[in-house]
Amino acid sequence: MEEFALIRHLTDRPPGRRTAAETHLVVGIGDDAAVTELTPGMQLVLSCDTMVQDVHFNSKTMSMYDIGWKAMASNVSDMAAMGAVPRNALVALTVPASVPADRLRELYAGLYACADRYGVALAGGDTTSTPGGLTVTVTVTGEVEPGRALLRSAARPGDAVFVTGWPGRSAAGLHALLAAGARPEAAADEPIPEEAFPPPVRGLVAAHRRPEPSVAAGRRLLAGGAAPALNDISDGLSSEAWEIAEASGCGLLLREADIPVAPELKAYADAVGASALEWILTGGEDYVLLGTLPEEAMAVTAEAFAAEGLPFFRIGTATSAFAGVRLVGIDGEERPVAKSGYNHFG
Amino acid sequence: MEEFALIRHLTDRPPGRRTAAETHLVVGIGDDAAVTELTPGMQLVLSCDTMVQDVHFNSKTMSMYDIGWKAMASNVSDMAAMGAVPRNALVALTVPASVPADRLRELYAGLYACADRYGVALAGGDTTSTPGGLTVTVTVTGEVEPGRALLRSAARPGDAVFVTGWPGRSAAGLHALLAAGARPEAAADEPIPEEAFPPPVRGLVAAHRRPEPSVAAGRRLLAGGAAPALNDISDGLSSEAWEIAEASGCGLLLREADIPVAPELKAYADAVGASALEWILTGGEDYVLLGTLPEEAMAVTAEAFAAEGLPFFRIGTATSAFAGVRLVGIDGEERPVAKSGYNHFG
Numbered sequence: 001m002e003e004f005a006l007i008r009h010l011t012d013r014p015p016g017r018r019t020a021a022e023t024h025l026v027v028g029i030g031d032d033a034a035v036t037e038l039t040p041g042m043q044l045v046l047s048c049d050t051m052v053q054d055v056h057f058n059s060k061t062m063s064m065y066d067i068g069w070k071a072m073a074s075n076v077s078d079m080a081a082m083g084a085v086p087r088n089a090l091v092a093l094t095v096p097a098s099v100p101a102d103r104l105r106e107l108y109a110g111l112y113a114c115a116d117r118y119g120v121a122l123a124g125g126d127t128t129s130t131p132g133g134l135t136v137t138v139t140v141t142g143e144v145e146p147g148r149a150l151l152r153s154a155a156r157p158g159d160a161v162f163v164t165g166w167p168g169r170s171a172a173g174l175h176a177l178l179a180a181g182a183r184p185e186a187a188a189d190e191p192i193p194e195e196a197f198p199p200p201v202r203g204l205v206a207a208h209r210r211p212e213p214s215v216a217a218g219r220r221l222l223a224g225g226a227a228p229a230l231n232d233i234s235d236g237l238s239s240e241a242w243e244i245a246e247a248s249g250c251g252l253l254l255r256e257a258d259i260p261v262a263p264e265l266k267a268y269a270d271a272v273g274a275s276a277l278e279w280i281l282t283g284g285e286d287y288v289l290l291g292t293l294p295e296e297a298m299a300v301t302a303e304a305f306a307a308e309g310l311p312f313f314r315i316g317t318a319t320s321a322f323a324g325v326r327l328v329g330i331d332g333e334e335r336p337v338a339k340s341g342y343n344h345f346g
Numbered sequence: 347m348e349e350f351a352l353i354r355h356l357t358d359r360p361p362g363r364r365t366a367a368e369t370h371l372v373v374g375i376g377d378d379a380a381v382t383e384l385t386p387g388m389q390l391v392l393s394c395d396t397m398v399q400d401v402h403f404n405s406k407t408m409s410m411y412d413i414g415w416k417a418m419a420s421n422v423s424d425m426a427a428m429g430a431v432p433r434n435a436l437v438a439l440t441v442p443a444s445v446p447a448d449r450l451r452e453l454y455a456g457l458y459a460c461a462d463r464y465g466v467a468l469a470g471g472d473t474t475s476t477p478g479g480l481t482v483t484v485t486v487t488g489e490v491e492p493g494r495a496l497l498r499s500a501a502r503p504g505d506a507v508f509v510t511g512w513p514g515r516s517a518a519g520l521h522a523l524l525a526a527g528a529r530p531e532a533a534a535d536e537p538i539p540e541e542a543f544p545p546p547v548r549g550l551v552a553a554h555r556r557p558e559p560s561v562a563a564g565r566r567l568l569a570g571g572a573a574p575a576l577n578d579i580s581d582g583l584s585s586e587a588w589e590i591a592e593a594s595g596c597g598l599l600l601r602e603a604d605i606p607v608a609p610e611l612k613a614y615a616d617a618v619g620a621s622a623l624e625w626i627l628t629g630g631e632d633y634v635l636l637g638t639l640p641e642e643a644m645a646v647t648a649e650a651f652a653a654e655g656l657p658f659f660r661i662g663t664a665t666s667a668f669a670g671v672r673l674v675g676i677d678g679e680e681r682p683v684a685k686s687g688y689n690h691f692g
Contacts (some may be wrong), residue, residue: 033424043383044390159681
């Protein structure tokens with residue numbers, strides 16, 4: 001287990017390399033626990049997420065750097081979905097003996113890159129050997145103004161339904177990766193290089209590998225004061241919409257014509273004969289936000305998002321006419337949307 | 347993955363069953379993240395630990411209940427080692443398809459039992475399927491008075507070295523479990539029943555399966571104000587002593603004659619021809635605390651521990667004469683102590 005001494009070294013940055021986020025650490029990595037400050041008057045926000053080899057990624061779909069980035073990003077996204085500011089992260093790894101130390105260095109490079117991007121301090125962790133596959137569990141702490149966390153249960157009939165970006169791109173990127181990985185010329189156990197794809201598809205692949213959580217959008221929504229319902233799209237638009245509908249005890253009626261479809265997603269779906277809408281509804285890991293807002297708060301919110309250069313799209317209306325989620329298609333027909341979410345590729 | 351709906355049910359206790367610790371949760375399990383209060387003026391303490399099937403436990407050494415208890419206990423112990431009060435926990439599970447839902451119920455029963463015992467609120471988690479084995483990662487948050495966390499680096503030459511209990515019992519219990527599991531009559535893939543052991547050995551087995559972290563001792567040491575160095579013995583006395591010596595830049599000279607040996611540990615070691623001292627030095631997972639204190643603070647600390655019915659033993663002295671850890675044996679010979687810690691049984 002001598003490589004775990006290296007981990008300690010990797011995670012213990014010299015003082016000169018401390019980020020602003022890391023200066024809040026009273027005690028960092030290296031003792032039994034980390035000690036940090038919470039901004040006075042704020043509430044503490046906590047979440048964790050696990051990525052498992054051959055469930056959430058495999059050796060062809062993701063590099064070690066990507067795995068690190070995405071494990072951090074999925075947790076930062078949970079903070080975004082609460083309207084919270086992410087602050088600290090703990091990283092628990094189980095590592096097969098077949099993974100050499102320099103590949104763990106790449107994984108930490110990805111973790112740190114995403115942490116730095118979102119102002120998160122790596123505060124601790126645990127690295128354990130395993131006879132199984134690589135798993136990465138990240139716990140993120142954040143903070144939020146008291147009583148202001150944005151919950152799934154806040155949707156009310158009459159509210160507008162919105163998204164803060166273009167969902168489905170990660171699922172399309174995964175489709176492209178799996179197709180490339182299945183080709184006979186693909187190297188075994190090596191991540192497919194992004195240069196193997198034409199530029200528009202490369203963007204979809206990057207969306208799958210290094211998603212960007214919507215922290216600024218979450219903070220903007222909280223600052224607006226209209227107490228939106230909010231979820232991040234980690235398991236597909238349909239499953240996240242169902243969670244809001246069930247938690248809030250109302251229905252969500254979505255309009256297909258209003259759901260934003262990224263041009264490169266549309267082009268790729270057309271090229272491979274797939275449905276962009278299906279990827280949007282049942283794909284996941286885009287980490288754009290889905291929420292609802294009172295009708296009267298929509299105009300000012302849309303303006304505020306535009307002023308910050310953040311995407312914002314109205315895609316439907318909350319209703320008391322039914323429970324669950326329904327979709328008005330391009331054809332004008334209204335039909336139920338299944339709850340099924342992202343099944344990964346396992 | 348329908349059993350994961352059950353997990354959500356298992357972890358979401360009805361309001362009537364909320365413990366005092368859980369009333370501090372502003373938002374509990376069921377949203378993107380939990381929201382909780384930190385006591386005003388306190389600092390936040392964070393740690394995580396992972397238990398991996400066939401590394402930290404196997405189907406014979408631990409029941410699902412024990413796995414849950416111990417995963418929580420190891421993290422609560424990290425809070426004890428900082429002098430902190432444990433508050434919240436997040437539980438990330440990776441679960442093989444072969445584990446039925448009712449066995450996860452047992453695991454959660456163990457997690458909750460230990461959490462309740464130490465005033466910890468289960469605040470969230472993530473449950474993922476895996477093609478590998480069961481892993482349990484618990485993250486615990488706690489709180490501590492500002493600037494008062496008890497660090498490994500606080501030992502000074504001349505300090506007394508102490509332990510807050512009888513180390514080595516867990517390693518002896520594991521020895522008994524492995525011996526029983528190797529017998530031809532042992533049921534495959536079933537935890538060895540504790541009734542299979544005579545009462546004194548049963549206590550050692552219980553110490554391995556359901557260790558009791560030393561939160562009260564940690565708080566007592568912090569309250570004393572003498573700023574001790576502190577570690578919990580998760581990897582054996584030698585490895586923890588080395589951590590204090592290295593972090594503090596001094597030596598620790600231990601006296602074998604002063605190291606407390608539980609009578610049932612001595613009896614079992616004699617019966618099987620093993621060395622109790624070896625288990626104490628290189629076994630682990632006892633979760634008693636090892637620390638140092640200025641000489642002048644020892645008497646009042648020993649009295650305070652006695653008044654609370656907590657064990658407290660002086661076992662040596664910190665020194666500037668060498669770096670690392672040395673032991674004066676019963677024979678009066680002084681010899682170096684290897685850094686090697688607990689190797690589990692993998």
